[in-house]
Amino acid sequence: MIALLLALELLLAAPGQPGAEAHLVAGARAFREARYAAALVEFRVAQALGASEAASYAAASLVKLGRAEEAVEVFAEAQGAGDDAVLGYYRAIACYDARLYLCADRLLGEVAERAGPRIAEQVRKARAAIAVELSREPARASVDWFLARCDERRLEGRTALAGAYCDEAVALAGKRADRYRLTEAAAQRAALPARPEGSPR
């Protein structure tokens, strides 16, 4: 009997407490009502209380609030964010809005038709626009910009974001005939911690 009570204690102590669910529900309600700042707070609390899916929802709220860089970071730490096509689309938009167009293009390619016809149409348009922009050789100033951004974010301790900017710098430098600052960009990227599993390359 005591063992059973102990087992129930263990069960109640497991992550994903009713408190977390209450905040998840409140967050979902707020998101549905387009109150994204309120949704973000609720999802953050749910996440802190152990609701694993809350991080992706918080990231989606950040996308809706126009806070793209933070969304990129939160998506990077969210578990299973890439499994859901709609959330994958939000993640791609976070990259797009942070001007991480290569990251966005990769993620949009993974979403493709899986998220329904309306989103699929947006995916096609976005990928076509990105393809046009990336069809010409990137300017040296673009490589400079991404490298500077990478360094800034690294100094702020935002390594996931720094890595995303460095990845972009490496890819853009590699698209230039003169490989402008490619070695430097690759070295800067290599000095950052490895990407978390499931994060955009």
Place this chain on the structure above:
Amino acid sequence: MALHSFILAVALAAGPVPDEAATVRTVMREALREAAPPPSGRPVLPEGALRGGQMTDATRAMKRDAERIAIERAKSGAAQAGRAGSGGATHNGTTGESMHGDREGSDPSCDPAGMMRSRGMMPGGDHTVPGSGPQHRGM
């Protein structure tokens, strides 16, 4: 017996998702689909300084601070969470800034000199004195 109970607990913990969580997933999936934002404008590789439309680091830091305070309040009680939520509800689109603005209005620490004056005039020094909030909010 103990082992059996332990296995039962683990199985229950890892078992079917509670209805509420499943409902949230369904609601969120639909809400996310309906609210799916289009890409913001034509993609243009940056080649210089930040554009005017982009948030500065200082703005971003302010938004994060406001959010952190809201989360702390939400954690401390459902009533306070509701208040934090309604603050953002009325200003969709720029909710982060409005949260910060509202918080500046209601938080006496945003104007220490003013509060010292109020406390000097009001016995007890209660910072919830009527009228002090709107004075700040309007600024």
